[in-house]
Amino acid sequence: MMKKKATTLLAVLLMGAIALTGCSAPHTVNGSAEAVSVNGTSVPLGELNFYLRYQQIYMQNAYGGLFGENFMNTDISGSGSVYGVTMRDSSLETLEEYYLVEANAEELGISLTDEDESKIADTVQAFLAANDSKTLDAMTADEATVTHVLELITLQQRVHEYFGTTIDTEVDPEETNQKKISYVLNSTEDTTDDAGNTVVLSEAEKEQKKADMEALLAEAKESGDLSAAAENYSLSVVPATYGKDDETLNADVYAAAESDNGYYVVYMESTSDADATQTKIDSILSDRTNEAYSAWLDPLKEGAEITVNDKNVEKLTFDRIYTVKAADEATADETVTDEATTDETAVEDGTADDATTEGEAAEDTAAEE
Numbered sequence: 001m002m003k004k005k006a007t008t009l010l011a012v013l014l015m016g017a018i019a020l021t022g023c024s025a026p027h028t029v030n031g032s033a034e035a036v037s038v039n040g041t042s043v044p045l046g047e048l049n050f051y052l053r054y055q056q057i058y059m060q061n062a063y064g065g066l067f068g069e070n071f072m073n074t075d076i077s078g079s080g081s082v083y084g085v086t087m088r089d090s091s092l093e094t095l096e097e098y099y100l101v102e103a104n105a106e107e108l109g110i111s112l113t114d115e116d117e118s119k120i121a122d123t124v125q126a127f128l129a130a131n132d133s134k135t136l137d138a139m140t141a142d143e144a145t146v147t148h149v150l151e152l153i154t155l156q157q158r159v160h161e162y163f164g165t166t167i168d169t170e171v172d173p174e175e176t177n178q179k180k181i182s183y184v185l186n187s188t189e190d191t192t193d194d195a196g197n198t199v200v201l202s203e204a205e206k207e208q209k210k211a212d213m214e215a216l217l218a219e220a221k222e223s224g225d226l227s228a229a230a231e232n233y234s235l236s237v238v239p240a241t242y243g244k245d246d247e248t249l250n251a252d253v254y255a256a257a258e259s260d261n262g263y264y265v266v267y268m269e270s271t272s273d274a275d276a277t278q279t280k281i282d283s284i285l286s287d288r289t290n291e292a293y294s295a296w297l298d299p300l301k302e303g304a305e306i307t308v309n310d311k312n313v314e315k316l317t318f319d320r321i322y323t324v325k326a327a328d329e330a331t332a333d334e335t336v337t338d339e340a341t342t343d344e345t346a347v348e349d350g351t352a353d354d355a356t357t358e359g360e361a362a363e364d365t366a367a368e369e
Contacts (some may be wrong), residue, residue: 017130017325018057018139029315031140036092037307038099045312046140047149052091053139057322059087064323072318084318092313098152100300101159110158112151120150138320163292164285171281178241178276180269184230185238186213187262213263217256226254226267239269241276 031046056072067076072084079086105111112120124146128136136142186209191199201209212233219229227237257264 018135018322029140030312031142031145033312034309035313036096036309037305038096039103039305041099041103043095043099044145045309045315046142046145048088048092048095048313049140049316050145051095051149052088052316053322055087055091056084056318057324059083060321060323069321072321082318088313088316092308095152096304096306097297097301098156100297100304101156102152104300105155105159108159108162110155110162112155112158116154116158117151120147120154123150139322160289160293163296164289167285167288167292169285171284174244176243176277176280176284178243178273178280179271180239180241180273180276181266182226182237182239182269183264183266184213184216184226184235185262185264186210186216186233186235189261210258210263213256213265217254217265220265220267221254226265230265241273243280 029045029049031044031049033045034042035045035048036043059072060069064071067074067083072087073082075081076083077086124143127146128141128143131141188201188206188209190201193199216229216233216235219232220226223229230237253268255266257266
Protein backbone atom coordinates (compact mmCIF):
# COMPACT_ATOMS: atom_id res chain seq x y z
CA MET A 1 0.00 0.00 0.00
CA MET A 2 1.19 3.50 -0.87
CA LYS A 3 4.48 2.16 -2.11
CA LYS A 4 6.52 4.79 -3.92
CA LYS A 5 9.40 4.87 -6.30
CA ALA A 6 12.85 5.51 -4.90
CA THR A 7 13.11 8.63 -7.04
CA THR A 8 10.93 10.22 -4.37
CA LEU A 9 13.68 9.68 -1.81
CA LEU A 10 16.03 11.73 -3.93
CA ALA A 11 13.45 14.42 -4.54
CA VAL A 12 12.70 14.75 -0.83
CA LEU A 13 16.39 14.54 0.03
CA LEU A 14 17.10 17.57 -2.09
CA MET A 15 14.48 19.68 -0.36
CA GLY A 16 16.96 20.46 2.36
CA ALA A 17 16.06 20.67 6.02
CA ILE A 18 14.03 18.08 7.89
CA ALA A 19 11.79 18.84 10.87
CA LEU A 20 12.16 16.31 13.68
CA THR A 21 9.53 16.11 16.44
CA GLY A 22 8.48 13.55 19.03
CA CYS A 23 10.70 11.60 21.39
CA SER A 24 13.38 13.78 22.99
CA ALA A 25 15.50 10.85 24.16
CA PRO A 26 18.99 10.57 22.64
CA HIS A 27 19.29 8.55 19.44
CA THR A 28 20.39 5.01 20.25
CA VAL A 29 20.53 3.17 16.90
CA ASN A 30 23.94 1.67 16.23
CA GLY A 31 24.40 2.42 12.55
CA SER A 32 27.21 -0.10 12.15
CA ALA A 33 25.15 -3.00 13.48
CA GLU A 34 23.88 -5.50 10.94
CA ALA A 35 20.31 -5.25 9.66
CA VAL A 36 20.54 -8.14 7.21
CA SER A 37 23.15 -10.26 5.51
CA VAL A 38 22.81 -10.75 1.75
CA ASN A 39 25.01 -13.57 0.48
CA GLY A 40 27.48 -12.82 3.25
CA THR A 41 27.51 -9.05 2.71
CA SER A 42 26.37 -7.12 5.75
CA VAL A 43 23.80 -4.36 5.26
CA PRO A 44 24.32 -1.80 8.04
CA LEU A 45 21.39 -0.88 10.24
CA GLY A 46 22.31 2.75 9.60
CA GLU A 47 21.53 2.39 5.90
CA LEU A 48 18.17 0.80 6.62
CA ASN A 49 17.36 3.51 9.15
CA PHE A 50 18.29 6.29 6.73
CA TYR A 51 16.31 4.78 3.86
CA LEU A 52 13.34 4.13 6.16
CA ARG A 53 13.26 7.69 7.50
CA TYR A 54 12.99 9.07 4.01
CA GLN A 55 10.12 6.75 3.28
CA GLN A 56 8.62 8.10 6.50
CA ILE A 57 9.17 11.72 5.45
CA TYR A 58 7.45 11.16 2.13
CA MET A 59 4.51 9.32 3.65
CA GLN A 60 4.14 11.84 6.46
CA ASN A 61 3.88 14.71 4.01
CA ALA A 62 1.62 12.79 1.63
CA TYR A 63 -0.80 11.16 4.07
CA GLY A 64 -0.32 12.65 7.52
CA GLY A 65 -3.21 15.02 7.03
CA LEU A 66 -5.48 12.17 6.00
CA PHE A 67 -4.57 9.52 8.59
CA GLY A 68 -3.27 11.68 11.43
CA GLU A 69 0.18 12.77 12.53
CA ASN A 70 0.96 9.50 14.31
CA PHE A 71 -0.35 7.13 11.63
CA MET A 72 2.98 5.30 11.50
CA ASN A 73 1.91 3.65 14.77
CA THR A 74 -1.59 2.89 13.50
CA ASP A 75 -2.93 -0.19 11.74
CA ILE A 76 -4.50 1.84 8.94
CA SER A 77 -4.96 -1.13 6.60
CA GLY A 78 -6.49 -3.54 9.11
CA SER A 79 -3.67 -6.04 8.48
CA GLY A 80 -2.85 -6.43 12.16
CA SER A 81 0.42 -4.53 11.79
CA VAL A 82 1.01 -0.82 12.29
CA TYR A 83 1.89 0.99 9.07
CA GLY A 84 5.40 1.90 10.19
CA VAL A 85 6.32 -1.76 10.63
CA THR A 86 4.87 -2.58 7.21
CA MET A 87 6.96 0.19 5.69
CA ARG A 88 10.05 -0.96 7.60
CA ASP A 89 9.66 -4.48 6.20
CA SER A 90 9.23 -3.08 2.70
CA SER A 91 12.32 -0.88 3.08
CA LEU A 92 14.35 -3.87 4.21
CA GLU A 93 13.26 -5.86 1.16
CA THR A 94 14.19 -2.93 -1.08
CA LEU A 95 17.72 -2.74 0.36
CA GLU A 96 18.09 -6.49 -0.06
CA GLU A 97 17.22 -6.00 -3.73
CA TYR A 98 19.65 -3.12 -4.09
CA TYR A 99 22.49 -5.17 -2.62
CA LEU A 100 21.76 -8.01 -5.04
CA VAL A 101 21.78 -5.53 -7.91
CA GLU A 102 25.06 -4.02 -6.71
CA ALA A 103 26.68 -7.45 -6.53
CA ASN A 104 25.53 -8.49 -10.01
CA ALA A 105 25.41 -5.30 -12.09
CA GLU A 106 28.96 -5.82 -13.34
CA GLU A 107 27.93 -8.95 -15.24
CA LEU A 108 25.67 -6.67 -17.29
CA GLY A 109 28.52 -4.24 -17.86
CA ILE A 110 26.81 -1.59 -15.77
CA SER A 111 28.43 0.66 -13.20
CA LEU A 112 28.09 4.21 -12.00
CA THR A 113 29.67 6.84 -14.20
CA ASP A 114 31.97 9.62 -13.01
CA GLU A 115 29.06 11.99 -13.60
CA ASP A 116 26.81 9.85 -11.39
CA GLU A 117 29.37 9.86 -8.61
CA SER A 118 29.90 13.61 -8.89
CA LYS A 119 26.20 14.38 -8.73
CA ILE A 120 25.72 12.05 -5.78
CA ALA A 121 28.59 13.74 -3.93
CA ASP A 122 27.07 17.18 -4.52
CA THR A 123 23.68 15.93 -3.37
CA VAL A 124 25.10 14.46 -0.18
CA GLN A 125 26.99 17.60 0.73
CA ALA A 126 23.93 19.78 0.14
CA PHE A 127 21.82 17.57 2.36
CA LEU A 128 24.37 17.34 5.17
CA ALA A 129 24.78 21.11 5.16
CA ALA A 130 21.03 21.68 5.34
CA ASN A 131 20.43 19.69 8.54
CA ASP A 132 21.65 19.88 12.12
CA SER A 133 23.52 17.17 13.99
CA LYS A 134 20.48 16.04 15.97
CA THR A 135 18.50 15.29 12.83
CA LEU A 136 21.43 13.68 11.03
CA ASP A 137 22.13 11.50 14.06
CA ALA A 138 18.51 10.39 14.36
CA MET A 139 18.57 9.42 10.69
CA THR A 140 22.07 7.85 10.92
CA ALA A 141 22.84 10.18 8.03
CA ASP A 142 26.62 10.39 7.96
CA GLU A 143 28.38 11.01 4.67
CA ALA A 144 29.26 7.38 4.00
CA THR A 145 25.73 6.13 4.69
CA VAL A 146 23.95 8.73 2.57
CA THR A 147 26.45 8.30 -0.25
CA HIS A 148 26.12 4.53 -0.40
CA VAL A 149 22.31 4.57 -0.29
CA LEU A 150 22.22 7.04 -3.19
CA GLU A 151 24.75 4.90 -5.07
CA LEU A 152 22.53 1.86 -4.58
CA ILE A 153 19.45 3.71 -5.79
CA THR A 154 21.20 5.13 -8.84
CA LEU A 155 22.79 1.82 -9.79
CA GLN A 156 19.45 0.04 -9.57
CA GLN A 157 18.01 2.68 -11.88
CA ARG A 158 20.82 2.18 -14.37
CA VAL A 159 20.20 -1.57 -14.39
CA HIS A 160 16.46 -1.07 -14.78
CA GLU A 161 17.09 1.35 -17.67
CA TYR A 162 19.36 -1.24 -19.29
CA PHE A 163 16.55 -3.76 -19.43
CA GLY A 164 14.45 -1.11 -21.14
CA THR A 165 16.90 -1.37 -24.05
CA THR A 166 16.45 -5.12 -24.34
CA ILE A 167 12.68 -5.28 -24.84
CA ASP A 168 10.59 -5.48 -27.99
CA THR A 169 9.33 -1.93 -28.55
CA GLU A 170 6.81 -2.84 -31.25
CA VAL A 171 3.19 -2.42 -30.18
CA ASP A 172 -0.11 -3.29 -31.81
CA PRO A 173 -1.77 -0.03 -32.97
CA GLU A 174 -5.20 -1.54 -32.40
CA GLU A 175 -4.27 -2.53 -28.86
CA THR A 176 -2.79 0.83 -27.96
CA ASN A 177 -5.28 3.17 -29.64
CA GLN A 178 -7.27 5.12 -27.09
CA LYS A 179 -10.57 6.88 -27.74
CA LYS A 180 -11.52 10.00 -25.84
CA ILE A 181 -15.03 10.70 -24.60
CA SER A 182 -16.89 13.09 -22.38
CA TYR A 183 -19.82 11.80 -20.38
CA VAL A 184 -22.54 12.94 -18.02
CA LEU A 185 -23.88 10.60 -15.33
CA ASN A 186 -27.23 10.98 -13.60
CA SER A 187 -26.86 8.55 -10.71
CA THR A 188 -29.63 6.29 -9.44
CA GLU A 189 -27.58 4.87 -6.58
CA ASP A 190 -28.68 5.08 -2.97
CA THR A 191 -27.59 8.17 -1.03
CA THR A 192 -27.32 9.07 2.64
CA ASP A 193 -29.13 12.01 4.22
CA ASP A 194 -27.80 14.33 6.93
CA ALA A 195 -29.13 12.00 9.62
CA GLY A 196 -27.21 9.06 8.19
CA ASN A 197 -30.27 7.35 6.76
CA THR A 198 -30.12 5.56 3.41
CA VAL A 199 -32.23 7.19 0.74
CA VAL A 200 -33.50 4.93 -2.04
CA LEU A 201 -34.93 6.43 -5.22
CA SER A 202 -38.43 5.43 -6.15
CA GLU A 203 -39.20 4.03 -9.60
CA ALA A 204 -40.91 7.31 -10.47
CA GLU A 205 -37.76 9.26 -9.51
CA LYS A 206 -35.63 6.95 -11.61
CA GLU A 207 -37.94 7.42 -14.57
CA GLN A 208 -37.67 11.18 -14.16
CA LYS A 209 -33.87 10.94 -14.21
CA LYS A 210 -34.08 8.88 -17.38
CA ALA A 211 -36.37 11.46 -18.98
CA ASP A 212 -34.01 14.26 -17.94
CA MET A 213 -31.11 12.49 -19.61
CA GLU A 214 -33.08 11.96 -22.80
CA ALA A 215 -33.85 15.69 -22.81
CA LEU A 216 -30.21 16.50 -22.05
CA LEU A 217 -29.14 14.32 -24.99
CA ALA A 218 -31.51 16.14 -27.32
CA GLU A 219 -30.26 19.53 -26.17
CA ALA A 220 -26.61 18.50 -26.56
CA LYS A 221 -27.20 17.23 -30.08
CA GLU A 222 -28.96 20.43 -31.05
CA SER A 223 -26.47 22.85 -29.49
CA GLY A 224 -23.29 20.82 -29.81
CA ASP A 225 -22.44 21.84 -26.24
CA LEU A 226 -22.60 18.96 -23.78
CA SER A 227 -21.37 21.06 -20.85
CA ALA A 228 -24.09 23.66 -21.25
CA ALA A 229 -26.75 21.00 -21.55
CA ALA A 230 -25.45 19.26 -18.41
CA GLU A 231 -25.52 22.49 -16.43
CA ASN A 232 -29.23 22.86 -17.17
CA TYR A 233 -29.75 19.73 -15.05
CA SER A 234 -27.13 20.56 -12.39
CA LEU A 235 -24.84 17.86 -13.75
CA SER A 236 -21.23 17.98 -14.89
CA VAL A 237 -19.14 16.54 -17.69
CA VAL A 238 -16.40 14.00 -16.98
CA PRO A 239 -13.57 13.24 -19.47
CA ALA A 240 -12.38 9.67 -20.03
CA THR A 241 -10.38 7.51 -22.41
CA TYR A 242 -10.70 3.85 -23.24
CA GLY A 243 -9.28 1.14 -25.49
CA LYS A 244 -10.58 -1.66 -27.63
CA ASP A 245 -11.36 -3.93 -24.68
CA ASP A 246 -13.67 -1.44 -23.00
CA GLU A 247 -17.34 -1.30 -23.88
CA THR A 248 -18.27 2.33 -24.30
CA LEU A 249 -19.19 4.31 -27.41
CA ASN A 250 -18.36 2.72 -30.74
CA ALA A 251 -19.72 4.87 -33.54
CA ASP A 252 -22.27 7.50 -32.53
CA VAL A 253 -21.05 10.99 -31.75
CA TYR A 254 -23.68 11.27 -29.03
CA ALA A 255 -25.32 8.34 -27.29
CA ALA A 256 -27.38 7.50 -24.22
CA ALA A 257 -26.68 4.51 -22.04
CA GLU A 258 -28.17 2.89 -18.96
CA SER A 259 -26.18 1.04 -16.31
CA ASP A 260 -26.59 -0.30 -12.80
CA ASN A 261 -25.57 3.02 -11.30
CA GLY A 262 -27.53 5.44 -13.47
CA TYR A 263 -28.10 6.97 -16.87
CA TYR A 264 -25.34 8.29 -19.11
CA VAL A 265 -25.02 10.65 -22.02
CA VAL A 266 -21.73 10.12 -23.84
CA TYR A 267 -19.97 12.25 -26.46
CA MET A 268 -17.15 10.95 -28.62
CA GLU A 269 -14.39 13.57 -28.57
CA SER A 270 -11.89 11.59 -30.63
CA THR A 271 -11.61 8.06 -31.99
CA SER A 272 -7.84 8.29 -31.54
CA ASP A 273 -6.48 10.52 -28.80
CA ALA A 274 -2.73 11.03 -29.30
CA ASP A 275 -1.82 11.77 -25.67
CA ALA A 276 -3.85 8.90 -24.20
CA THR A 277 -2.53 6.53 -26.86
CA GLN A 278 1.07 7.48 -26.07
CA THR A 279 0.38 6.96 -22.36
CA LYS A 280 -0.91 3.48 -23.18
CA ILE A 281 2.20 2.73 -25.25
CA ASP A 282 4.44 3.94 -22.43
CA SER A 283 2.55 1.74 -19.98
CA ILE A 284 3.00 -1.35 -22.16
CA LEU A 285 6.72 -0.69 -22.61
CA SER A 286 7.11 -0.03 -18.89
CA ASP A 287 5.45 -3.36 -18.12
CA ARG A 288 7.80 -5.12 -20.52
CA THR A 289 10.81 -3.44 -18.93
CA ASN A 290 9.66 -4.45 -15.47
CA GLU A 291 9.13 -8.03 -16.64
CA ALA A 292 12.62 -8.18 -18.16
CA TYR A 293 14.16 -6.72 -15.00
CA SER A 294 12.23 -9.16 -12.80
CA ALA A 295 13.25 -12.10 -15.01
CA TRP A 296 16.87 -11.21 -14.23
CA LEU A 297 16.39 -10.33 -10.57
CA ASP A 298 14.01 -13.06 -9.40
CA PRO A 299 16.49 -15.95 -9.81
CA LEU A 300 19.05 -13.89 -7.88
CA LYS A 301 16.55 -13.48 -5.06
CA GLU A 302 15.60 -17.15 -5.08
CA GLY A 303 19.23 -18.24 -4.91
CA ALA A 304 20.30 -15.68 -2.34
CA GLU A 305 21.16 -16.46 1.27
CA ILE A 306 19.45 -13.69 3.20
CA THR A 307 19.52 -13.55 6.99
CA VAL A 308 17.67 -10.78 8.80
CA ASN A 309 18.77 -9.66 12.25
CA ASP A 310 15.26 -9.15 13.61
CA LYS A 311 16.50 -7.94 16.99
CA ASN A 312 18.37 -5.05 15.39
CA VAL A 313 15.70 -4.23 12.82
CA GLU A 314 13.02 -4.02 15.50
CA LYS A 315 14.99 -1.23 17.18
CA LEU A 316 13.85 1.06 14.37
CA THR A 317 10.67 2.40 15.90
CA PHE A 318 8.37 5.32 15.15
CA ASP A 319 8.50 7.50 18.25
CA ARG A 320 9.73 10.43 16.16
CA ILE A 321 7.95 12.25 13.36
CA TYR A 322 10.01 13.30 10.35
CA THR A 323 8.67 15.93 7.97
CA VAL A 324 10.03 18.46 5.54
CA LYS A 325 10.79 21.67 7.39
CA ALA A 326 8.18 24.43 7.04
CA ALA A 327 10.33 26.53 4.71
CA ASP A 328 10.38 23.65 2.24
CA GLU A 329 6.75 22.52 2.52
CA ALA A 330 5.66 24.04 -0.79
CA THR A 331 8.30 21.99 -2.58
CA ALA A 332 7.28 18.92 -0.61
CA ASP A 333 3.63 19.29 -1.57
CA GLU A 334 4.54 19.58 -5.23
CA THR A 335 6.76 16.50 -5.10
CA VAL A 336 4.15 14.47 -3.23
CA THR A 337 1.49 15.39 -5.76
CA ASP A 338 3.70 14.41 -8.69
CA GLU A 339 4.83 11.13 -7.18
CA ALA A 340 1.39 10.09 -5.96
CA THR A 341 0.24 9.85 -9.56
CA THR A 342 2.83 7.23 -10.44
CA ASP A 343 2.25 3.52 -10.41
CA GLU A 344 2.79 2.74 -6.75
CA THR A 345 3.16 -0.95 -7.43
CA ALA A 346 5.86 -0.57 -10.07
CA VAL A 347 9.40 -1.82 -9.56
CA GLU A 348 11.02 0.74 -7.27
CA ASP A 349 13.65 2.76 -9.05
CA GLY A 350 15.60 5.96 -8.62
CA THR A 351 18.12 8.19 -10.29
CA ALA A 352 20.40 10.96 -9.20
CA ASP A 353 20.07 12.57 -12.63
CA ASP A 354 16.43 13.56 -12.25
CA ALA A 355 16.81 15.66 -9.16
CA THR A 356 20.43 16.48 -8.48
CA THR A 357 20.29 19.95 -9.97
CA GLU A 358 17.81 20.87 -7.27
CA GLY A 359 20.48 20.11 -4.69
CA GLU A 360 22.44 23.14 -5.77
CA ALA A 361 19.65 25.27 -4.36
CA ALA A 362 19.30 23.39 -1.07
CA GLU A 363 18.99 25.84 1.77
CA ASP A 364 21.70 25.95 4.39
CA THR A 365 19.25 25.72 7.25
CA ALA A 366 18.95 23.40 10.22
CA ALA A 367 16.15 21.08 11.15
CA GLU A 368 13.85 22.04 13.99
CA GLU A 369 14.70 20.75 17.44
